[in-house]
Amino acid sequence: MTVLGLGPMGHALASAFLRARHPVTVWNRTPGKAGDLLDRGAVAAGSVRDAVQDGHVIIACLIDYDAVRAVLEQAPADWGNRRLINLTSGEPAQARRMARWASSRRIDYLDGAILTPTSAVGTPAAAVLFSGARHVYEAVEETMAAVGGTAVHLGDDPGRAAAYEVALLDIFVTSVNGIVHAFALASAEGIEPERFAAFATGIGGLLPEMITRFAEQIRTGRYPGDRSTIASAASGITHIINAATSHGIDTGMLTAAKSVLDHAVAEGYGPQSLARLTTVLNKTGRP
Ligand SMILES: NC(=O)c1ccc[n+]([C@@H]2O[C@H](COP(=O)([O-])OP(=O)(O)OC[C@H]3O[C@@H](n4cnc5c(N)ncnc54)[C@H](OP(=O)(O)O)[C@@H]3O)[C@@H](O)[C@H]2O)c1
The missing domain is CATH 3.40.50.720 (NAD(P)-binding Rossmann-like Domain)
Known part of the structure; x- marks a missing residue:
């Protein structure tokens, strides 16, 4: 060996x-x-x-x-x-x-x-x-x-393991970006990191069920907006961008996410679940 x-x-x-x-x-x-x-x-x-x-x-x-x-x-x-x-x-x-x-x-x-x-x-x-x-x-x-x-x-496809790896790393990297951005925003508002963490870990706990639910929606091509909608997320993200901007915190990642949400709303997907963004990203990423 x-x-x-x-x-x-x-x-x-x-x-x-x-x-x-x-x-x-x-x-x-x-x-x-x-x-x-x-x-x-x-x-x-x-x-x-x-x-x-x-x-x-x-x-x-x-x-x-x-x-x-x-x-x-x-x-x-x-x-x-x-x-x-x-x-x-x-x-x-x-x-x-x-x-x-x-x-x-x-x-x-x-x-x-x-x-x-x-x-x-x-x-x-x-x-x-x-x-x-x-x-x-x-x-x-x-x-x-x-x-x-x-x-x-x-x-047999030798690229398959790397395909899983890049997609899984996508979750990790964007999540870490979200976490450090949230800490920056909370700190700018004077919130102590540990006090913030006590609530932030609750958000992490929501993700496993959401990932499983999204998988089913993506497989079936049905995106019911019965729990939350793209329209609601498009409105909510504006508050985060405004609050971050008021503290001089970088908003590049959020404005990129907002542009995908806005595109989805413009396509008429506002009432649907966020899993629908998977198909919108396939369009917004094209040159
Ligand atoms: N660390 C983790 O937790 C983890 C988890 C999952 C996957 N991986 C993957 O495992 C791989 C190795 O990761 P790592 O954590 O061991 O450290 P790394 O920093 O990604 O790689 C370090 C190794 O690469 C060698 N290296 C760098 N440039 C080179 C070059 N031009 N020619 C020859 N050797 C070169 C280094 O040699 P020198 O000592 O001479 O610089 C060292 O042996 C990476 O692809 C990483 O993504 C790592």
């Missing part, structure tokens, strides 16, 4: 494989990052070539796909029956390109997306998505069990 990349996630993966008693070779662009892994039995390879030659399953966990390509170009041309699992975050098109690159070199390739933080790796809380040829997944499934938790193979 070889791990290319010893950032926080590469380190956590190597650690989990050691804990599961796999022989582990590690390589990192900047030397000296293996730390405690060496004390626990890992071998630090001096080059990518040596690292790849040392393992049967080669895991790449680097900052992006460009780095993965740059690193793998230093590997031997003949991979024999070694398998490459790329757990680097990226875009679906990048994953598909990477799979074509691997195929052109006769390398068995699997793409993956880790959905949980480093602290979950090697525990039941870990969640990893895989996509690519099923026979490759089946060949590495047992070895990858060391990462722990839930592993799901999403099918």
